[in-house]
Amino acid sequence: MRFVMLDTETTGLSPQSGDRMVEIGAVEVTQRAIQTNTKFHRLINPCRPIPNVVVRIHGIDDAKVKDEPTFPEIAQEFLAFIEGATLVIHNAPFDLGFIMYELSQAGLPNIGNIPVIDSLAMARKRHPHQRNSLDALCDRYGVERGHRVFHGALLDAELLAEMYLMMTGGNQFSLSMDAVSQPASSFVQLPEIHHSQDKQRQTSEILQRATLTVTPEEMQAHQALMQRIDQESGGHAIWDDWQ
DSSP: OEEEEEEEEESSSOGGGTOOEEEEEEEEEETTEEEEEEEEEEEOOOSSOOOHHHHHHHOOOHHHHTTSOOHHHHHHHHHHHHTTOEEEETTHHHHHHHHHHHHHHTTOOOOTTSEEEEHHHHHHHHSTTSOOSHHHHHHHTTOOOTTOSSOOHHHHHHHHHHHHHHHTTTTSOOOOTTOOOEEGGGTOOOHHHHHHHHHHHHHHHHHTSOOOOOOHHHHHHHHHHHHHHHHHTTSOOGGGGGO
């Protein structure tokens, strides 16, 4: 089975609020071995300023990405790299949210059917009530991360690969029963689907509201107002056309 360990760095937390990816890193794992020569790594121009608060996390500032391609320019290459693989992502909803949103915005095919394993969800099952960040898991499983100064997509994908292999049996092929893949669409709602569901929810709420009761006095006042508007319009009230 071919796995692709994937990580992204972004300008913030929400693509729907205007945040964008600034880096994608991915590493291939086959036959329980990290394929060091099979990687995907791209810096991405987000076409918006990168806040200082996130620059301090991943070290990628505006100057580093100003001459880099935009996501639509590298999307096909990225899709080709992950084709046929099972993605392993630490906190899958976050990274998939950005990737699927940007694919949608670019008018490109979504990856809703691609199988995904969320290593964070796995770790929470194995180590409940403990810290399960990538750093914490690397320390727990003895994965060296002393060379890591900033969060970087490629470096984090490489650390994820080492940690995941240790968490699922080391060099032995003994994939844990809780390492179950799910389609990417189960982690993320595409924007258009989410928007449609919001509208349906609003309509449902309106239809479920209690019927208003109109008193005779209110009805009389309403009719008097309609007659006055009709008179002042010279008998050309728009509702006359609907009768």
